Amino acid sequence: MEYVYGPVPSRRLGKSLGIDPLPSKTCNYQCIYCQLGKTTIFTNKRKNYCPKRDIIKEIDEVLTESEQDFDYLTLVGSGEPTLYKDLGELIRFAQKRTNKPICVITNGSLLSEKNVRDILFDVDLLLPTLDAGNTKTFRLINRPHPEINFDNLIRGFLEFKESFTKQFWIEVMLVRDVNDSKDELLQIKSFLDDIQPDRIDINVPIRPPVEIWVKKPKNTILKLLDEIFGDYKDINFPEMGIFGKFSSDFEKEFLSIIERHPMRQEQIIETFKTSINTESNILETLDILESKNIIQKNIYQGKIFWKLRN
Ligand code: SF4
Secondary structure, eight states, X not given: OOSEEEEEEETTTEEEEEEOOSOTTEESXXXXXXXXXXXXXXXXXXXXXXXXXXXXXHHHHHHHHSOOOOSEEEEOSSBOXXXXXXXXXXXXXXXXXXXXXXXXXXXXXXXXXXXXXXXHTTOSEEEOBOOOSSHHHHHHHHOOOTTOOHHHHHHHHHHHHHXXXXXXXXXXXXXXXXXXXXXXXXXXXXXXXXXXXXXXXXXXXXXXXXXXXXXXXXXXXXXXXHHXXXXXXXXXXXXXXXXXXXXXXXXHHHHHHHTTSOEEHHHHHHHHOOSSSOHHHHHHHHHHHHHTTSEEEEEETTEEEEEEOO
């Protein structure tokens, strides 16, 4: 499978079957904490970056063959999914083939465009991100495409939420000394009060960020979060569980997942170890892929992570 992957264990979604309609890594942001590495296609142009027919064929195959053992079908992946022009067609096709809820994970930047809002009204759950309460911090943390500005971003969130009747959960990613001061948090909260999401998820970088200087906030922030946000979900914990796969080809399946989702070494072993593909075979393959510059190892917070080299 080239465009469908997983299901992957997700902290917010349980088992999430991913559909990724973009080449790695296509985005209109260059977030300092991005776990996927540098934005290689930095664009704000909406177009069909991968052939729609091929993506639909894969969705069709997977939803026909599998037992549909997942909790959400999620449009996400190697960048910003709303950059895919015919995203609405992919969503509508998937809806015909499954009764499972459809989710889109987005940075929210294109909610300011009416045609994007119209597409996203069809989903069951939208997970956008809001990491800043002012232009300066927005530029610092998300490093958006020059066509995107903070005021339009907020306007898009407000307009969308006003008419959206399904679930809308906003994630706030906190980075030490960037957006975790009391003043920054109060500014974010003030916009959240206006937008009124159904849920606020507070996150921190739990996987290796693209900028090595990015750090998690200190634990003392918890008191501040309780004081300012009150009712929020803390998703600062590693996801557990094994990843789904479509074949026994370790290398192919592993590369397909880490293109979208860096994995801890222990997860790789747990997911792919069999009586034939033993732990030492897996570790040997990782070393070979690393020596060929296909993947890279990062030690982050005492854990070994593997992701695609970019
Ligand atoms: S975190 Fe998401 S929005 Fe930010 S650069 Fe990475 S893919 Fe784009």
